Amino acid sequence: MIRHCVLWVCLLYLGLQPLCAEEAFTRTEDVIYGRKFGTALTLDVFQPRQNANGAAIVWCVSGGWYSAHEGVHVGAIQEYLKRGYTVIAVVHGSQPKFTIPEVLEDMHRAVRFIRSRAEQYQIDPQRIGITGASAGGHLSLMQGTAGTAGNPESKDPVDRQSSRVQAVACFFPPTDFLNYGQPGENAIGRGVLKDFRAPFDFHEFDLKTRSFLPITDEERILTIGRSISPVNHATSDDPPTLIIHGDADKLVPIQQAELIIEKLKAAGVTAELVVKPGAAHGWPEMGKDAVTLADWFDKHLAPK
Numbered sequence: 001m002i003r004h005c006v007l008w009v010c011l012l013y014l015g016l017q018p019l020c021a022e023e024a025f026t027r028t029e030d031v032i033y034g035r036k037f038g039t040a041l042t043l044d045v046f047q048p049r050q051n052a053n054g055a056a057i058v059w060c061v062s063g064g065w066y067s068a069h070e071g072v073h074v075g076a077i078q079e080y081l082k083r084g085y086t087v088i089a090v091v092h093g094s095q096p097k098f099t100i101p102e103v104l105e106d107m108h109r110a111v112r113f114i115r116s117r118a119e120q121y122q123i124d125p126q127r128i129g130i131t132g133a134s135a136g137g138h139l140s141l142m143q144g145t146a147g148t149a150g151n152p153e154s155k156d157p158v159d160r161q162s163s164r165v166q167a168v169a170c171f172f173p174p175t176d177f178l179n180y181g182q183p184g185e186n187a188i189g190r191g192v193l194k195d196f197r198a199p200f201d202f203h204e205f206d207l208k209t210r211s212f213l214p215i216t217d218e219e220r221i222l223t224i225g226r227s228i229s230p231v232n233h234a235t236s237d238d239p240p241t242l243i244i245h246g247d248a249d250k251l252v253p254i255q256q257a258e259l260i261i262e263k264l265k266a267a268g269v270t271a272e273l274v275v276k277p278g279a280a281h282g283w284p285e286m287g288k289d290a291v292t293l294a295d296w297f298d299k300h301l302a303p304k
Contacts, residue, residue: 025049025081030069033113034106034158036093041106043113044072045121046087053084055301056123058111058165060090060132060139065103065199067094079290083298086123088114092139096198100228103199104146107139108163112150115161127301129167131293134252134281135199137173137243138230141260144168144241145233167300169242169293172252172281175260176231178222181253188225192251200225234263240270240300244289246279270300 026047034041057080061071072089080087092098092106111128118125130140147164154160174180177200180187187193189200202215202224215221226232241264245257257273264271274292276283 023049025074027074033090034109036102036106039093041093041109042069042091043110044069044089044091046074046077046081046089047121048081048084048086051084052086052122054122054124054303055084055127055129055297056086056088056114056121057297058088058090058114058128058130058140058143060092060107060130060136062092062103062132062136062139063134064196065095065100065135067092067103075287076290079287079294080297083294085294085297086121088121095196096201098199099202100199101202101224103139104142104228107143108148109158111143111147111163111165112158112161115163116158124303125161126166127303128165129169129297129301130165131169132173133171134173137170138175140168140170141173141175141230141241142228142233145230145235145238165239167239167241167297169296171243171286171289172245172249172254173230173243173256173260174252175256176229177225178229179231179259181255186222186225188221192253231260231263234260234267234269236267236269238264238267238269240296242272242274242293242296244274244276244292246276246281246283248278249281251281272296 026049028045030042031045032040033043059077061067069091077087090107090110092103114128115125130143132140143163143165147162150160150162152160177187179185180192185191189197202221203212204215206213243257243261245254247254261271261273
């Protein structure tokens with residue numbers, strides 16, 4: 001069931017909306033943005049044929065931190081394409097093989113890669129937004145709050161680029177795994193998220209045994225849990241952030257969105273929460289709410 005989360009999220013995006021006409025955009029598939037342990041990391045680039053606005057939106061193709069190329073459906077991004085955005089669908093190293101800290105490394109790499117190809121993709125490297133739903137929303141917020149500057153000394157030109165984004169708009173994201181639904185509730189693959197243990201199966205490479213060993217020390221697990229929670233990274237230089245969340249969501253309580261929005265506002269960041277009354281973890285015709293996300297990007301990714 002978990003491995004199909006990303007497909008389920010995409011189907012919700014589709015809603016009742018018609019797909020873009022094929023001739024309205026070009027699609028470049030399986031562009032390799034990095035490699036890890038002999039595995040290629042890929043992304044798809046969607047470019048409008050006409051009226052491109054010069055901005056890009058990174059789409060985190062992720063549900064339950066499971067990611068696959070089969071989850072890339074144009075219906076999920078048609079609103080952005082219609083408005084002239086170049087959309088880059090990023091497939092990250094997926095659970096159960098890779099954990100959240102490893103996935104976050106992939107997302108940093110992807111944004112750096114996209115920025116390094118700004119001229120090729122005909123986008124402004126300082127007008128990059130990011131979106132996703134559920135786990136994809138979590139990854140979007142982590143990129144928004146914890147994106148970093150590039151390393152000017154790196155031999156790899158991609159790693160010299162920044163992984164920061166200029167706007168975030170997402171659906172129902174986890175934001176604090178140690179206060180999940182209520183203060184002190186631990187959801188690091190536990191409690192509500194007990195069926196999602198693999199993304200939280202933290203491990204490290206042991207030089208003595210030359211093998212990956214599980215991290216079992218509870219304090220270290222909690223430290224990692226804090227580091228992968230966006231609420232702990234909110235600062236005044238974070239980008240404008242919008243979240244749409246249902247108030248009947250049991251898998252990702254709306255309290256998660258409320259926490260991060262409160263933190264961002266306290267830091268002086270433009271942030272907004274749109275509540276969907278009675279909506280659970282996804283809802284019929286969810287794709288229509290992509291208009292609200294697109295409006296947010298129009299406002300905050302406009303040329304300056």
